[in-house]
Amino acid sequence: MEPILEGLEQAEGLAALQAASEEIRDHYRVDHVVYHWVDSAGDQYGCGTYSDVWRDRYLEQNYLRIDPVIMGCFQRFHPVDWKRLDWSSKSARTFQAEAIAHGVGNQGFSVPIRGPNGQFALFTVSHSCDDKTWAEWTDAHRRDLILIAHTFNEKALDFEPDRAPEQSQALSPREVDAMTFLAMGYSRAQVADTLSISEHTLRVYIESARFKLGAMNTTHAVARAMSRGLIVV
Amino acid sequence: MEPILEGLEQAEGLAALQAASEEIRDHYRVDHVVYHWVDSAGDQYGCGTYSDVWRDRYLEQNYLRIDPVIMGCFQRFHPVDWKRLDWSSKSARTFQAEAIAHGVGNQGFSVPIRGPNGQFALFTVSHSCDDKTWAEWTDAHRRDLILIAHTFNEKALDFEPDRAPEQSQALSPREVDAMTFLAMGYSRAQVADTLSISEHTLRVYIESARFKLGAMNTTHAVARAMSRGLIVV
DNA sequence: TACCACCTCGCTATTTCTGGGGAGGGGAAA
DNA sequence: TTTCCCCTCCCCAGAAATAGCGAGGTGGTA
Structure with a gap:
């Protein structure tokens, strides 16, 4: 060999x-x-x-x-x-x-x-x-x-260093929390309740995560976070 | 060695x-x-x-x-x-x-x-x-x-105890299509259009997949389908 | 033959999510 | 010190998803 x-x-x-x-x-x-x-x-x-x-x-x-x-x-x-x-x-x-x-x-x-x-x-x-x-x-x-x-x-x-250029942006802890609970099937209201924050705040995290992940909607963001190994469910 | x-x-x-x-x-x-x-x-x-x-x-x-x-x-x-x-x-x-x-x-x-x-x-x-x-x-x-x-x-x-010990029910081809495009960030209307079916039909697939996967909503269903390897995105 | 799973299409009403705006406080780094 | 990101909270209107009911056709299997 x-x-x-x-x-x-x-x-x-x-x-x-x-x-x-x-x-x-x-x-x-x-x-x-x-x-x-x-x-x-x-x-x-x-x-x-x-x-x-x-x-x-x-x-x-x-x-x-x-x-x-x-x-x-x-x-x-x-x-x-x-x-x-x-x-x-x-x-x-x-x-x-x-x-x-x-x-x-x-x-x-x-x-x-x-x-x-x-x-x-x-x-x-x-x-x-x-x-x-x-x-x-x-x-x-x-x-x-x-x-x-x-x-x-x-x-x-x-x-192929350009395959995943700067999309490898990490999520903040709260964003990871949000993505994780969403992937577990919680609704926004439930996630907000679980994290003890207002639903408005939660929404900021989701939008921020969506932006970082280049995702078009919540489902897409969760899918990308999963496939990039940023969350484990 | x-x-x-x-x-x-x-x-x-x-x-x-x-x-x-x-x-x-x-x-x-x-x-x-x-x-x-x-x-x-x-x-x-x-x-x-x-x-x-x-x-x-x-x-x-x-x-x-x-x-x-x-x-x-x-x-x-x-x-x-x-x-x-x-x-x-x-x-x-x-x-x-x-x-x-x-x-x-x-x-x-x-x-x-x-x-x-x-x-x-x-x-x-x-x-x-x-x-x-x-x-x-x-x-x-x-x-x-x-x-x-x-x-x-x-x-x-x-x-490590296996993450998916229970044999999850397989999805039908159309259900796999639906889950896959949803994971790619398409909205229901876009998926229906891509698959050339009515949005009503698509909804049936999503609900059926959700039921099979024991998921509470679409995001949950996509997450489960991914983590069980039923779809590759 | 009858059954079952699959694929396709329709309606209405309600709930939930999304996309625009805002604001302020804290902590770490340059 | 200033800058930047993170965390937290708020409003509103429009878009999208969900829940419930229905229909019929196909193809494989018992």
Whole structure:
């Protein structure tokens, strides 16, 4: 692994990351290696060895919203084998069939990665082989994959400092309180009562938080505060 | 490193993590090894080799709010040497002096880690030595420290009672659409327009989703859908 | 076949939230 | 010291969301 990780660590720019993903694929002799960034605003980009056709189809169809790999990893910290995900829904099965038809392997292993402000990304290795071979391979290279995932995300954050420019504005304690209780389902009147302040005051906090978060309404503000990890509910 | 990481991977329970941190300290011959879980609700716990006095003082004084290591790492993805943090404010300097007086080393290296739902933790190694020695040591063990940090957090999340134990009812596709656009800040009228349905219909979806999620209002429903990973925004 | 979940559309009345204005006191930092 | 942000309180009108009632069509499953 060592020389492979060295190469990745020295990569500069997206094109170099793309080249690194191909090197990693060849080094480990797997079908595909993909790094996929998903933004709290819904933006996404990535690099990897999937075919252009599949990548375009994925973006065009907005498969982000039904991809069980995304949905499953978003709720976990642990790296996960695709077999352990939930493929039971109808949309998931059609998605899976289409993915395999586009050359994605029947086996996969994905490492979720999170950065500041709710940044979320996935590092995935996919391959076509039987279950036993795959289990042995992932067991043997689990640590390598975690380090590679980590390094990919480091590089991606370096190249994209403008992804979350000054929107990373922190909320004041009272604003955090307000957002938290709103996310818990309290009405404005209830929040104000809970915090022992007037509803008018509370409204100032909500408006201020909304402004800082660049949100269009309260629901949007709470959603952004959550996805940026500013509140935990 | 190998046997050390093996030991950590087999740890069961907080006491075992505590023991593992002491083993790691002895293995690398550093002064302190600490894993520190923080969530923005204010809860925190951790394990490590700091003295009880310092730990109690830290909690009692709520140093969480002024600790430059916390503040700095919360905005980064990269592991960071303490020297690169901002120690310029007055409260930071008094905090630093007190920490050193309590046996915390003058050098430190911290790895930020993030999990689902805004979970945040730090893995820190601290030591007393000159800058050059420390730089060499951290360069040599950077990858080890990342893997150890990752493993610590895996264990910690395992011990932590799951945030969504109850299998929440899945949302229908239209309900997911509705929740997603609402989380993106669209008003009901805008969502209805985007989905090309009447606002009345949209309202049915929102109410239905609210019922399924056990939510008291739209904001609550969106918050729950997000924290359960039913929508990705 | 009957049932159920899903998708689509309609009405009225009430409650709640939003968007404009204001004002003053306190604390930390430059 | 001045500046800036945070916390607190107030009014009002218009916009938006909620609660309650209703209707019919589709497609899959028991």
